[in-house]
Amino acid sequence: MKKLINDPADVVSQALLGMEVAHGDRLRVDHEHKVVFRKDAPRSGKVGLVSGGGSGHEPMHGGYVGLGMLDAACCGEVFTSPVPDQMLAATTGVDGGAGVLHIVKNYTGDVMNFEMAAELAADGDVQVRSVVVDDDVAVQDSLYTAGRRGVGTTVLLEKLVGAAAESGRSLDEVTELATRINGVGRSMGLALTSCTVPAAGKPTFELGDDEMELGIGIHGEPGRKRVPMTSAAEAAQLLVDPILTDLPYGTGDSVIAMVNGMGGTPLIELYIMYGEVQRLLEKAGITVARCLVGNYITSLEMAGCSVTLVKADDELVGLWDAPVNTPGLRWGV
């Protein structure tokens, strides 16, 4: 295992130290609970947004804390759900009296622990709602989930719902919006290589030199199938086709599109993939209203990429364009 770390046991806590000194102007870190807070949280009268999950997917979620996005992110160990105590600390820490929305990726541990934290917070008189993101069309149930996994749509949802919360919408309105976005968001990914969890010290899985894993999860959990290594054009088709038929998306639709790198794929390849994805969408009569190309929800150093589409109307595009100021996504402020 070749990694720029000190002790595998300290990876998350030391990365949080680094985040804190790098972004201390905008963020503060509760090191006891491993929670990244927006510096000015809680904001009185604003709905608080809390997300979190296993670490190793950076910039998600800690990198999405800040104006126009999350108020707090709970950081579990690498690829491991945070515990309810962390989520409770985050929830009470961001409640400004208008309630708190939990944005939860659909993994059994995350869902259970966020539910428990919500009950505990409700006992303390914090109004808590929850949205569970389950956008991965690859598999119906998986190693770590009942139902579909929550992946790329989470990033876009955090941006969009973050803008809505910033603009003063109520907990009911923000929850409805989040549920609606999850309903029109779909993702699918593939991997060219495995990744190594520091505490494990060896690759999560093995993949032949001529193979790729189609429908990979963000923890290296198995996808739909192994397929022979192929071109960018064919890879794009393998990702886009199952997404388009699932919702379904169709002629005349407008989308926010993300071509996301898994961590180890260079940006030059992601741009090639984006060109191919855009071509396929155009062929299907779908307009890309806005897009992201880069590493936004990663799996450590895994090579590969995923495609996410969120069907967008004028309201969502307006929320997309609103200012955001986080380490991972920043514009207009």
Next chain:
Amino acid sequence: MKKLINDPADVVSQALLGMEVAHGDRLRVDHEHKVVFRKDAPRSGKVGLVSGGGSGHEPMHGGYVGLGMLDAACCGEVFTSPVPDQMLAATTGVDGGAGVLHIVKNYTGDVMNFEMAAELAADGDVQVRSVVVDDDVAVQDSLYTAGRRGVGTTVLLEKLVGAAAESGRSLDEVTELATRINGVGRSMGLALTSCTVPAAGKPTFELGDDEMELGIGIHGEPGRKRVPMTSAAEAAQLLVDPILTDLPYGTGDSVIAMVNGMGGTPLIELYIMYGEVQRLLEKAGITVARCLVGNYITSLEMAGCSVTLVKADDELVGLWDAPVNTPGLRWGV
């Protein structure tokens, strides 16, 4: 070779197609010359900023074209200098009557070709100046350079000088600033793995499982020495020490600091490295005024990182904070 590409011969041209559709609101691409232009170039009365070099370092340079940074970037083949024709097309395309500054990384091919393009542009009555960035403290001469290589300072310089050009400074003033920034910028990098140039199809060099290459160049050219794999704390010291003693930087200095990933190192490790770098700077009495942590000047999928420090005064911090709107660096607009 496992890459999300179509044909190794088309990597750069197809990535430019992807960039164009992804960022068509801000950029346009001259596909004949493989030049990325700011959409509104030339801007009358504004000094034009042109950079460029081999591809494979994305987001540099194409990703740094836009308001508050470059006006054009010339994209060579992967790890190969662009040719004078490309640079000439970029130079004449951005000249708004106030002249053009070439920002050149010190590699023999780049320097020669930019010089030739400058002469050709001068024949066409465009006033051209040039700054050659040579900030890499690792080696005095190298495989591809006479003198030091140009690396991370280039990114910070393009941001700072971009802000100055945007604010209306003259060609003389912008050139003086660029020269001054190069004079106070230093970098050093290390690699944990090699990378594979698509046209070559195999890794540029071999590195043992227990080794890292200290003082690596951004094309995988040899550094100072091979050293045993070590901790993040020690790796940070191996990068920071030679930088601090070189300028030298000292107690009371303020810097803009970048911890840059080579492409294949996950962000969670870069934050650990940033924490270590910051600790060393604090110990040396140096204040970090501003920082960047992420993949800004890469070597395809190489794992590793580099540290860049630019000694900063109030003027430079002001230029740093000015709005920028490029695919690779964006805030305040």
